[in-house]
Amino acid sequence: MTPPETVGTDDTGVQAVHVDADLLVLHKPSGLLCVPGRGPDKQDCLSARAQQRWPGALIVHRLDQATSGLVLMARHPNAQRRLSHAFAERQVHKLYQAVVQGQLGDEDSAWHDIDLPIAADWARRPLRVIDHHLGKPSLTRWRALAYDATAQTTRVELAPVTGRTHQLRVHLAAIGHAIVGDALYADAATQALAPRLLLHASHLAFTHPGTNAGITLDWPAEF
Numbered sequence: 001m002t003p004p005e006t007v008g009t010d011d012t013g014v015q016a017v018h019v020d021a022d023l024l025v026l027h028k029p030s031g032l033l034c035v036p037g038r039g040p041d042k043q044d045c046l047s048a049r050a051q052q053r054w055p056g057a058l059i060v061h062r063l064d065q066a067t068s069g070l071v072l073m074a075r076h077p078n079a080q081r082r083l084s085h086a087f088a089e090r091q092v093h094k095l096y097q098a099v100v101q102g103q104l105g106d107e108d109s110a111w112h113d114i115d116l117p118i119a120a121d122w123a124r125r126p127l128r129v130i131d132h133h134l135g136k137p138s139l140t141r142w143r144a145l146a147y148d149a150t151a152q153t154t155r156v157e158l159a160p161v162t163g164r165t166h167q168l169r170v171h172l173a174a175i176g177h178a179i180v181g182d183a184l185y186a187d188a189a190t191q192a193l194a195p196r197l198l199l200h201a202s203h204l205a206f207t208h209p210g211t212n213a214g215i216t217l218d219w220p221a222e223f
Contacts, residue, residue, distance in 0.1 A: 014026050014027060014028060014029065014032070014046060014049050014050070015027040017070060017217055017219055018215070018217055019054075020208075020210075021075065021210065022074065022075055022076070022079040022208065022209055022210040023072060023073065023074055023075055023079055023083065023208070023209065024050060024054060024057060024072070024073040024074075024075065025070055025071070025072050025073075025204060025217050026046060026050060026070070026071050026073065027068070027069065027070060027071075027219050028046050028063055028067075028068060028069060028070075028071045029068055030065075030066055030067065030068040030196045030197060031065060031066065031196065032044070032045065032046055032065065033045035033046065033065050034046045034047060034059060034062040034063055034065075034071060035047050035059055035062065036048065046059075046071060047059050047073070050073055054075060056075060056076060057073050057074070057075055058073060058074045058075070058076075058077065058079075058080040059073060060072050060073055060074055060080060060083045060084055060087065061084075061087050061092075061163075063201055064166065064169075064197075064199075066181075066182075066183070066196065066197035066199070067096075067197060067199045067200065067201060068196075068199075068200045068201070068221070068222065069096070069200045069201025069202060069219060069221075070201045070202070070203070070204045070217060070219050071201070072092075072204060072206070074209070078209070079209045079210065082209035083206070083209055086206055086207065086209075087163070090161070091206065091207065092204065092205070092206040093159075093203070093204070093205040093206070094159070094160060094201060094203065094204060095157055095158065095159055095201075095202055095203035096157070096158040096159075096160070096168060096199060096200060096201050096202060096203075097145070097155065097156070097157055097158070097199075097200050097202045097221045098155070098156050098158055098168065098172070098179050098180075098198055098199045098200070099153050099154070099155050099156075099179065099180045099194070099198040099223060100153060100154050100156055100172050100177040100178065100179055100180065101152070101153060101177055101178050101179075101180060101186065101190040101193075102152060102153070102154065102176065102177050103147050103152070103154055104142075104144055104154040104156060104175075104177045105142075105143070105144035105154070105156075106144060107144050107145065107146060107147065108144075109143060110143060111141050111142070111143045111159075112141070112142055112143065113139060113140070113141055113142075114139070114140040114141075114142065114171040114172075114174070114175060115137075115138075115139050116130045116135075116138060116170075116171060116174055117130065117131060117132055117134075117135025117136055117137055117138055118130060118131070118135050118136060118138040118164045118165075118166075118167060118170055118171075119131035119134045119135040119136065120165075126165070126166075126184075127166075127184060127185075128164065128165055128166045128167075128170045129170070130170065130174050136162075136164060137162065138162045138164045138167055138170075138171065139160075139161040139162050140158060140159070140160050140161065140162075140167060140168060140171045140172075141158070141159040141160075141161060142156050142157065142158050142159070142172075143156065143157050144156055145157055151193070153180055153193070154177070156172075157202075166184070166185070168199060169182055169184065169185045169197075169199070170185060172185075173185035173186065178190050179197060179198055179199050180193045180194045180197075180198040181193065181194035181195065181196050181197045181198050182197050182199075183197070194223070196223075198221075198223050200219075200221035200222070200223070201219075202218060202219060202220065202221060203216075203217070203218050203219075204216070204217050205217075
């Protein structure tokens with residue numbers, strides 16, 4: 001594993017967590033897009049910065065702009081195909097940490113499920129909603145890590161089984177425990193508790209597309 005290094009030149013510098021001939025794992029800061037958006041003000045993104053240092057780097061999956069954490073990229077098309085297949089077949093294990101409003105569960109390390117179907121809210125894009133008629137099956141596992149009685153928030157670990165857009169954010173809001181700092185799904189008071197979304201992709205485990213060895217990477221949340 002190579003030492004962390006900085007990609008790009010601005011104050012949001014992206015750190016390399018793992019680099020080899022087939023793939024990259026980068027830490028994306030909150031507020032940075034994974035891929036370019038529409039308009040000249042949305043061209044700065046993780047993929048563009050990665051390609052400055054590693055020409056040909058290819059996106060395999062994405063995080064929301066507001067989410068920080070580990071992002072896996074391929075360095076050539078064959079690796080991208082194999083890694084994309086692994087994501088599609090749910091062979092990549094992902095864990096997130098979040099801080100949510102209120103007291104959620106007990107600190108007993110037990111895992112719980114949120115099994116609620118998610119659909120696009122076409123009238124209020126890009127919002128998603130729980131829809132028991134039109135929604136796609138969506139499953140999130142969670143466990144409580146610590147309750148902060150002063151702030152009245154709970155740190156949780158999240159394991160998405162499916163990968164719907166905004167899934168973790170929608171599911172937690174739906175059970176009455178929106179993620180702190182969530183500008184889309186939290187009420188104003190919960191948004192105001194933090195200057196950013198307190199959601200972080202902390203863990204990736206997958207099979208290396210070139211060597212077939214198991215790769216496990218962790219990066220702690222900054223909150």
